[in-house]
Amino acid sequence: MTLTTILIFGVAILFYRLIFQSKARDMVLLVVSAIAVYWLQPAMSVRNLDFWLPTATLALVVLSWIIATPPEGRTWRDNWPAFAALAGVVLLVALTRYLSLTGGIIIPSRPPQTEEVLLALALLGLACWLLMRVKRTLPVLLVGGIVLLVGLLVVIKQPELAQWASAALRSLVGQDASLATSDDIRWLGYSYLAFRLIHTLRDRQTGRLPVVTLQEYVNYAIFFPAFTAGPIDRLERFVKELRAGSLLTGEDFTEGGLRLVVGLFKKFVLADSLAIFALSATNAAQVRSAGWAWVLVLAYTFQIYFDFSGYTDIALGLARWLGFRLPENFNHPYLKPNLTQFWNNWHMTLTQWVRAYYFNPLARAVRSAKKPLPAWLAVFIGQVSTMLVIGLWHGITWNFLIWGAWHGLGLFVHNRWSELTRPLQATLEGHPRWKPIGTGISTLFTFVYVALGWVWFCLPTPALALQVFGKLFGVS
Amino acid sequence: MTERGWAFARNVILKALALLVVFLLVVLAFNPLSGLGKLSLYNFIFPGRLRFPFGEDPQISYNLTINNLDVLFASHQVVQPKAADEYRVFLIGDSSVWGILLRPEQTLAGQLNAMDLHACDGRRMVFYNLGYPTLSLDKDLTILKQAMQYQPDQVIWLVTLESFPGINPQASPLITPPATNPNLPAFLDTLLTERRSIADWYRLQLYGVMWAATGIDQNYPVDYTPAARDLANDPTLNGMAQTDLSSRLSFEPFETGISLLGKVPLWLVNEPILVSDGANSNIRYNFYYPRWAYDQYRTLMAHEVQMHASSAGFLPAFAQTGTPGWHYLDAWNLVPENQFTNSAIHLTPAGESLLAQRIAQELETTCP
Numbered sequence: 034m035t036l037t038t039i040l041i042f043g044v045a046i047l048f049y050r051l052i053f054q055s056k057a058r059d060m061v062l063l064v065v066s067a068i069a070v071y072w073l074q075p076a077m078s079v080r081n082l083d084f085w086l087p088t089a090t091l092a093l094v095v096l097s098w099i100i101a102t103p104p105e106g107r108t109w110r111d112n113w114p115a116f117a118a119l120a121g122v123v124l125l126v127a128l129t130r131y132l133s134l135t136g137g138i139i140i141p142s143r144p145p146q147t148e149e150v151l152l153a154l155a156l157l158g159l160a161c162w163l164l165m166r167v168k169r170t171l172p173v174l175l176v177g178g179i180v181l182l183v184g185l186l187v188v189i190k191q192p193e194l195a196q197w198a199s200a201a202l203r204s205l206v207g208q209d210a211s212l213a214t215s216d217d218i219r220w221l222g223y224s225y226l227a228f229r230l231i232h233t234l235r236d237r238q239t240g241r242l243p244v245v246t247l248q249e250y251v252n253y254a255i256f257f258p259a260f261t262a263g264p265i266d267r268l269e270r271f272v273k274e275l276r277a278g279s280l281l282t283g284e285d286f287t288e289g290g291l292r293l294v295v296g297l298f299k300k301f302v303l304a305d306s307l308a309i310f311a312l313s314a315t316n317a318a319q320v321r322s323a324g325w326a327w328v329l330v331l332a333y334t335f336q337i338y339f340d341f342s343g344y345t346d347i348a349l350g351l352a353r354w355l356g357f358r359l360p361e362n363f364n365h366p367y368l369k370p371n372l373t374q375f376w377n378n379w380h381m382t383l384t385q386w387v388r389a390y391y392f393n394p395l396a397r398a399v400r401s402a403k404k405p406l407p408a409w410l411a412v413f414i415g416q417v418s419t420m421l422v423i424g425l426w427h428g429i430t431w432n433f434l435i436w437g438a439w440h441g442l443g444l445f446v447h448n449r450w451s452e453l454t455r456p457l458q459a460t461l462e463g464h465p466r467w468k469p470i471g472t473g474i475s476t477l478f479t480f481v482y483v484a485l486g487w488v489w490f491c492l493p494t495p496a497l498a499l500q501v502f503g504k505l506f507g508v509s
Numbered sequence: 510m511t512e513r514g515w516a517f518a519r520n521v522i523l524k525a526l527a528l529l530v531v532f533l534l535v536v537l538a539f540n541p542l543s544g545l546g547k548l549s550l551y552n553f554i555f556p557g558r559l560r561f562p563f564g565e566d567p568q569i570s571y572n573l574t575i576n577n578l579d580v581l582f583a584s585h586q587v588v589q590p591k592a593a594d595e596y597r598v599f600l601i602g603d604s605s606v607w608g609i610l611l612r613p614e615q616t617l618a619g620q621l622n623a624m625d626l627h628a629c630d631g632r633r634m635v636f637y638n639l640g641y642p643t644l645s646l647d648k649d650l651t652i653l654k655q656a657m658q659y660q661p662d663q664v665i666w667l668v669t670l671e672s673f674p675g676i677n678p679q680a681s682p683l684i685t686p687p688a689t690n691p692n693l694p695a696f697l698d699t700l701l702t703e704r705r706s707i708a709d710w711y712r713l714q715l716y717g718v719m720w721a722a723t724g725i726d727q728n729y730p731v732d733y734t735p736a737a738r739d740l741a742n743d744p745t746l747n748g749m750a751q752t753d754l755s756s757r758l759s760f761e762p763f764e765t766g767i768s769l770l771g772k773v774p775l776w777l778v779n780e781p782i783l784v785s786d787g788a789n790s791n792i793r794y795n796f797y798y799p800r801w802a803y804d805q806y807r808t809l810m811a812h813e814v815q816m817h818a819s820s821a822g823f824l825p826a827f828a829q830t831g832t833p834g835w836h837y838l839d840a841w842n843l844v845p846e847n848q849f850t851n852s853a854i855h856l857t858p859a860g861e862s863l864l865a866q867r868i869a870q871e872l873e874t875t876c877p
Contacts, residue, residue, distance in 0.1 A: 283514020287521055306711075310718035315569070325722035332718075 034073065034261055036301055039347055042069075042258070043293065046354045050281040059275060060118060062252050062355070067091060067122040068139060069257035074221045076141035079199060080206040083140045084126065084150075086220045090255065091119055092157050093182070097230040098250040099164045100174045101237040106244035107165060115247040116161070120154055170237065178234045182227045189218050191429035222260045224426060228386050229254050233268050235390055243269050249276075258351035262344040264362040264382040271357070279356045289353030296346025304340035311336040314493050317501050326504040333491050334484040338367065341380070367483070370475035371451075372443045375483060383423065392419045412448050417441030427490070432498060436489040443482055536703055537696055545710055546579030555717035557586030558726060559613040560638040562713055570728040571719035575709050576682040578655050584713060587637045587659050596628035598636045599656050601649045602667035605780055605854040606640025608861075610729060613638070615858040617667075620865035626872065628662065634872075636665075641683060644671040646762035648681035653766055665776040665868065666766065669854055670806040671797055675757040676747065733851045737796050738787035746802040754805045760813045776836045776871070779810060781844040781864060783853035795853035807839060838871055840864060 034042075045065070053061050071087040095116070099107055127150040129138035137143055144150070167174070188194045192215035199217035200210040233250070236242035245253070245268065253271045279285075310316075311333035320326045342363040352359045366379035376384050392415055399411045406414070417438060424437020451458070461468050485505075492498045502508075535541075551557050561581045564572030575581060582588055591597055600606050600618050608616030614623065618638035626634040639652055649666060671677045690698050720726055744751060767775060782803070783795040793799045814837040848860030856864065 283516070283518045286518045287514065290518075290521070306715055309712065309715040310722070316719065316723060319723040319725060321723060325718075328718060329722060 034344070034347070036297070038073070039293075039297065039351075042351055043354070046351055047281075050354065050356070058278065059248055059252060060114060062256075063115060063248055064118050064122060066252060066255045066257040066260070067119055068126070069260065070222070070255050071122075071126050071139050073257075073261055074140060075219055077217060077219060078212075079202045079217050080208055081142070081145040082202065082218070083137070083142055084144045085153075086218075086223075087126075087140070088123055088150075088153065090220075090222070090226060091123065091251075093226070093230065094251055094254045095119065095157070095161060095247065096164065097178055097182075097234060097254070098245075098247050099161060100170075100178045101233045101242060102250075103170055103244060104168050107247070109165070112247040115251060118248075119251065120158075123150065123154060172238065175234050175238050179231055182231050182234075186224065186227045186426075187429060189220050189223060190425070190427075194429075222255075225260070225263050225265055226254060228265050228383070228426075229268075232265075232386065232390065236268070243272065245272050256352070256357075258348040258355070259359055262341070262348065263380075264345060264348065264360050265386050266359055266382065270360070274357050277356075281354070281356065285353050285356065289350045291350070292346050292353060293350030296343045296348075296350055299339040299343030299346060301343075304336050304343055307332045307336035307339065312488065312491055312501065314491075314497065317492055317497050320501075320504060323504055323507050326501060330484055330488060330501070330505065333487050334367075334480075337487060337491075338363070367480050368476060369479060370472045371479055372440065372447045372482065375479055376440070376444065383426070387419055387423055387426075391422050395419070409449065413445050416444040416448065420444065430493070431495050432489050432492060435495060435498070436486055439486045439489055443486075533700060536700060540703065541707070543579075545707065546577050547583055549580070549583035550714045550717050551584040551720075552586065552589055555721040557589060558584050558720060559586060559619070560607055560616065560726065561585060561641050562716075562726075563607060563642050564727055566728050567712065567716065570726065571716045571723065572726045573709060573712060573716065575713060577706060577710070578651065578683065580710055580713065581641075581683075582655055582659075584717070585637075585639075587639065587656065591660050594632050596630070596632035596634045596662045597660055598634055598663045598665060599639050599653075599659075599661045600636055600665045600667065601652055601656070602640045602780065603644045603649075603669070603672060603854065604640070604642035604852070605669075605856060606638065606667050607642045608638065608640070609642060609727070609852070609855050610733065610850050611856075611858060611861065612729070613724070613726065615861060616640075617861050617865055617868075620858075620861050621869060624865065624869050626869055629875070632662075640667070641681075643679075643681035643683065644669070644677050645674070645679075645681040645684070646672045647674055648683050650762050650766055650769070651681075651684045654769055657769060661770075661773055663774050663776070664766075664770060665778060666763075667778045667780040669780050669782065669797075670746075670803060673758050674762070675759055678747070736783055736849050736851055736853050736855070738783075738785045738790075738846065740785060740787060740789040740793045740796065742789050742792060744792050744799045744801065746799055749802075751799070751801045754802060755809055758806065758809055763813070774836065774875075776838065776868070777810075777814070778868065779807065779837075779839045779841050780854060781840050781842070781856065781860070783846050783849040784842050785846060785853075797853050803841075807841060810837070811839065836871070836875065838868065840867060843867055 049058070049061060049065070070090050071084070074083050074087050077083050077086075126139050127144045127147055129140075130144040130147070132138050133143060135143065164174070188198050195215040195218050196213050199213035199215070202218075203210045203213050233242055249272050250268070252275060253266065253268050256266075256271070259266065310329060312329040313333075316329060320329055345362040349359050349361070360382050362381050362383075364378040364381065366375050369375045369378055395418065396411070396415050399406055399414065405411075418441070420439075420441030421434060421437040424433040424435075424440075427433045427436075461471050485502075488498050488501050488505075489495075492501065562572050562575050562584055564570035564574060567573040587599070598621075600621075606617060608619075611619075613619050616638055618636040621634070621636040628634050639656055641648060641652060646668065649668075649672070653664065653666075690701070693701070763777065782798065784790075785793070785795050791800075794803055844856055844860040844863050848857045848863070849855060850857055
């Protein structure tokens, strides 16, 4: 999100809160969020993809709702306004092609032919109608939905598959497939959307998902302040606040505003300043000395934090103005004395999601296995594989995989170290003077370990990352 | 909704607006950049730059174009105190002196420094690259004027026909005030201009990290469009048909420069140009110059040098024996055409080396 976009959102939200005080408010939120999905989508080289990807976002949300909602909860009578509003937004965006013969009005490029859009809406409507006719929740649909969402995530996150998909799409629209690159498909917000939708489908499988209307579900899935950079909320928590519906209070305004200002400062002053000299694929090979290599790595370490936590603050501030208290994503992660606490305070909603839907089921499966594994091996498998999943969520490349393994191994070593040094820790507890020193050393060690991990994260290839490690430690 | 909460919100907004108004008025009244430009992290936290900041693509060149002389000088190593055994030589001129496509050590100043030359009195000669990529003698003078406070012992001024005010109508942004926006009230326009200047100053300080970390200060593309060898069938100079240039070439900038320099010796160098042997090379030497214009220019320059030397009582060029004065080196065809890069005045490292050797040779002949 650019500064201009954020300011427009802020002003629009204040108007919205002052004008809409009734039930219509949630519908307006849905329409604005749906339009924002199109508006925020960046331009792409594949023709009309900047229209079809946001449309696919809305389609996936609707289909996931149908699959995740029991038949009695998805009545046409209660939900037709949301269906109509979403179809209306799609058509509205499509019809802007008649307002400009060159670029787009809401999306970056001119929308596709109206007939194509109508055909796509008709097909989607038919799919919805058929699924709505299913009189019970079919497990196969839930599993199929999760597989589809994960599959799409894999395709856009794995460079070769993304390039292949781009080539296929280019062929489909009559463009030169040989020009396809892995960067062609930039599906804005999909990583977060997929995890939100998988959460609902999985909770439906386990019977924990509350019944919500399409309007509520769409508002949860594409809530525009959190659409591009999280946090990953939980449906039941979000809907509770949505239903509570509150008037804008002075506290909401000032606390949301403060959060917004802090976020803007973090992102547009601190992070963007640090970005000028933070480690990058370009400067990694150019830096001449170990000292400056450390400066670049530390700049990246703080840049990624201020950038990401700044966006989170902006999302939380805008959401607060809308009357929502989104979950926190960061809590001074670089000041934590060990890696476990770091991960409990860095991108917290992602960690909680992976813990709930991957780590805990895996741990249960390992514990309940017929031949129980040794404790250390169970911990190793659980922690390393969980961090690999988190790494791969960012992108299916060797460097993200190594970054995940770096943290997984770090967590495992910390776990074993804690076991081994338990008597020492008990001794330290009895010496209050020594404890701050121990905590300080641990915090510094954890920070350096995390900072070095970013080298894998930020660079495109292991070879380049190794080159930087060589420079950091004076090994050519 | 609590009334207290809204009262607090109202107070926050009112105070913020009041602070903003005060801030804007302070900016408007005191023009902070005038003092800010002299503040710099260069030569303090980061090493001073070896040439002035200039860059079209900051993210790659770790540099940016700035049109504020104070900021330019504050980031340059020339502001460092002069050592007792140092003989300071300033090189001024256009992009060929600045060194487009060349690393700092490959520029003329860099190559002269690598030669470890010594002045007649035994002091080591240290060459400073004060070139700036605009073809303008007036711009060179502006830089020279500012540079005089840094105690030069000698100045080498590289010029070409396009730098003359009567030939190239484009003024350098270094000496022209930024364009104003007629649609904005004057005070708002000033604020916006200041905002841009302050942001550029701030970014330049941040790029100091990359300068210190990498030594890179411009983009070095592997592929660039080479200077044209096959030329248009066009005998005009910037649209001007063949004519007598004597009335158009003003040598006043040199007179001003010499008066600025006082007793500091000046070397004027007519910088090398690409002499093409491609299509229409019988009409033009290169993209810039038709033969008739450049030939006239060289004749006029030589005449002016002789005139100046006589009237000022200085010895003619190349006959100097250590006396401060005006020296002239016409190096127009010194560099073969295959040693030019993307312009008819931009040299390869080997081309710069040829020029450096020639200048070094001339400098040595001026000793008794």
